[in-house]
Amino acid sequence: MHTIVLATQKGGSGKSTLAIGLALAAKQAGFTVRLIETDPQGTLSNWQRRRNSDDIVVEPIYHAADFAPRLTMLADSGLQLAIVDTAAGLSAATTAAIRYSDLCLIPARPSVADIEATVSTLSVARAWKRSYSFVLNQTPIRGQRIDNAASALAEEAALDVAEVLARPLIVMRNDHQDSLACGLAVSEFAPNGKSADEIRGLWRWIEARLDLSAGNLLIDQVMSAAECMLHAASEPAADETTTLAS
Numbered sequence: 001m002h003t004i005v006l007a008t009q010k011g012g013s014g015k016s017t018l019a020i021g022l023a024l025a026a027k028q029a030g031f032t033v034r035l036i037e038t039d040p041q042g043t044l045s046n047w048q049r050r051r052n053s054d055d056i057v058v059e060p061i062y063h064a065a066d067f068a069p070r071l072t073m074l075a076d077s078g079l080q081l082a083i084v085d086t087a088a089g090l091s092a093a094t095t096a097a098i099r100y101s102d103l104c105l106i107p108a109r110p111s112v113a114d115i116e117a118t119v120s121t122l123s124v125a126r127a128w129k130r131s132y133s134f135v136l137n138q139t140p141i142r143g144q145r146i147d148n149a150a151s152a153l154a155e156e157a158a159l160d161v162a163e164v165l166a167r168p169l170i171v172m173r174n175d176h177q178d179s180l181a182c183g184l185a186v187s188e189f190a191p192n193g194k195s196a197d198e199i200r201g202l203w204r205w206i207e208a209r210l211d212l213s214a215g216n217l218l219i220d221q222v223m224s225a226a227e228c229m230l231h232a233a234s235e236p237a238a239d240e241t242t243t244l245a246s
């Protein structure tokens with residue numbers, strides 16, 4: 001299983017919107033997906049209620065200590081992808097989510113305040129040696145503001161833009177807001193629109209970044225099944241336990 005976390009200190013940067021968009025893009029690409037909500041604000045649960053379908057499960061995990069055991073159980077159940085939406089700020093739950101992630105996506109609008117607010121999330125990802133990428137969200141269609149923001153993020157990470165910035169950039173469009181309002185993801189609400197294209201493109205970028213090729217996924221699943229079998233074989237059978245106890 002792979003775990004992707006959306007985290008940044010800044011409120012309203014698009015964590016929940018991107019989590020939902022990516023979950024559906026991944027599902028449409030053939031992955032089994034679960035959305036995990038660590039934000040008591042409940043944006044994902046509310047979206048799920050409006051959706052009137054449980055094809056994507058939204059699971060709340062509010063306590064940092066519950067993270068690792070729950071992710072292990074989900075991985076053992078054969079789930080391929082967990083996408084975690086976190087609250088603004090930097091709580092213990094967010095830190096745990098980053099710690100157990102394969103990729104931490106840090107969304108930022110192209111504004112100084114959003115870019116400055118990425119610093120603390122970046123330090124946590126680095127402290128736990130987790131992969132991370134910035135996602136520029138709610139950008140204008142074009143303009144100097146985008147280049148300035150990309151350069152500022154690269155400077156903050158002290159790396160090249162190409163190494164730290166996920167592609168494509170996600171432009172500010174009403175489709176994102178309208179889709180969430182009716183319990184859909186943008187790729188369901190306006191499948192042929194530009195926003196849906198961008199989110200699908202972002203998912204493909206993540207697939208490549210995590211090397212989620214079909215062959216690698218199969219290897220992951222075989223390894224996980226083998227681990228489960230080994231685990232089961234190492235536990236004493238019920239009659240053995242009775243004999244040992246008597």
Ligand SMILES: Nc1ncnc2c1ncn2[C@@H]1O[C@H](COP(=O)(O)OP(=O)(O)OP(=O)(O)O)[C@@H](O)[C@H]1O
Nearest residue numbers: 011012013014015016017088138171172173176177
């Ligand atoms: N690319 C986009 N274009 C237009 N609107 C967007 C885009 N991304 C997010 N939004 C809108 O911006 C607002 C904030 O987005 P969202 O709730 O996803 O942010 P958040 O980071 O999860 O916020 P919080 O920190 O409060 O949890 C929402 O109204 C959402 O629909």
Ligand SMILES: [Mg+2]
Nearest residue numbers: 015016039043
């Ligand atoms: Mg949110």
